[in-house]
């Protein structure tokens with residue numbers, strides 16, 4: 393008797409969140425989709441994820457040679473050769489043109505493997521099902537075989553099905569009905585940009601409220617999905633953990649910033665360069681003061697411009713070269729340049745979430761959020777807002793504090809962004825008062841207007857402090 397049933401995974405975080413319970417002790421999973429939708433990659437991801445956890449996987453392919461498969465999967469950081477050498481993976485190639493008579497031989501052969509390989513992938517099932525279209529007896533045998541493997545042998549069986557371009561219906565007959573999970577991979581084209589979705593068409597015994605998971609295929613990484621947190625698990629801000637600004641004045645007005653909260657900074661479009669970057673640098677100095685790992689996602693400037701502006705600022709303020717600051721920045725800060733015009737909205741969020749997963753920052757600074765908002769938000773403002781809100785919740789759930797810096801576009805956009813932020817910093821000028829002022833608002837505090845100089849003094853204080861430290 394097996395003391396502990398193998399617990400299967402799908403290897404894609406969002407899918408495991410939704411379908412983990414369904415596939416836990418074995419299931420029949422059908423992956424369908426149009427050509428190039430990512431079926432092989434998803435099936436291999438499932439195989440790889442389980443084999444890496446010690447559950448051997450058998451991959452039956454009617455598509456490509458083992459060498460091509462291994463090479464292709466290395467592009468996604470999956471080393472099947474290594475798993476094969478540890479006896480956790482077996483590639484079983486079948487000729488594309490098969491004789492219906494061979495089905496019985498195939499079933500017999502697969503049965504001999506079934507006690508060892510608890511995960512079986514057939515990529516793809518379509519040629520087999522076409523082969524037996526007219527032979528209902530063999531069809532029943534084949535379908536029963538996969539069904540029993542999942543149910544009686546408690547294996548995870550993954551069947552890939554090819555759906556011709558332009559068609560959405562599966563028409564795979566009984567296999568759709570006996571499957572526990574049916575995933576349909578879909579590609580959409582919006583403004584010339586591809587967006588991929590995994591549509592959960594069927595999930596037996598799972599309360600699925602999300603029917604569509606956007607995903608992205610990333611070179612060297614593989615499949616990454618972005619699943620918004622479900623409403624019943626709305627995360628709260630971590631009040632016990634908070635960070636103080638590097639100067640007294642800001643702390644008095646804004647109070648320390650709580651982990652997982654979000655700040656919105658609006659800067660007038662005609663601000664001068666110092667005025668533009670000082671608010672971001674003050675946030676950065678807050679992170680450096682607390683030794684927080686920081687990720688800057690910049691939508692307009694190439695990487696390192698952000699860091700360079702801090703080092704240049706410090707060089708102007710501090711007579712000696714400040715190696716302590718350089719060291720701190722090198723250790724703690726990463727910058728990524730993201731061009732939102734090259735991605736669909738779904739891809740953009742999946743990409744950003746992936747960057748946060750990779751860098752694991754405690755503070756995330758997003759510079760010039762007005763750019764993605766104008767590119768993606770004008771045509772479909774509700775969709776854009778939903779994604780933004782879900783992304784902020786995702787960050788909050790992980791305790792990532794977010795600073796979103798924007799050019800002031802219009803009052804509506806300012807109010808919308810402020811409404812989802814715990815702290816608001818707005819730089820402004822009036823005709824009567826041409827010197828830059830800052831309106832500061834923080835939850836549970838009285839709003840206040842201060843001079844811009846207070847902000848730059850705050851940065852100076854930090855720079856002096858760090859640069860005069862003894863090494």
Ligand SMILES: Nc1ncnc2c1ncn2[C@@H]1O[C@H](COP(=O)(O)OP(=O)(O)OP(=O)(O)O)[C@@H](O)[C@H]1O
Nearest residue numbers: 425426427428429430431432433434467609610611
């Ligand atoms: N290195 C890579 N980086 C990013 N995307 C890639 C890379 N290699 C392939 N892709 C994308 O992956 C997709 C192909 O995935 P996959 O082979 O899993 O699809 P499929 O549904 O199995 O296709 P088919 O119907 O031809 O079997 C293609 O759309 C391709 O654009």
Ligand SMILES: [Mg+2]
Nearest residue numbers: 431432433455
């Ligand atoms: Mg394929």
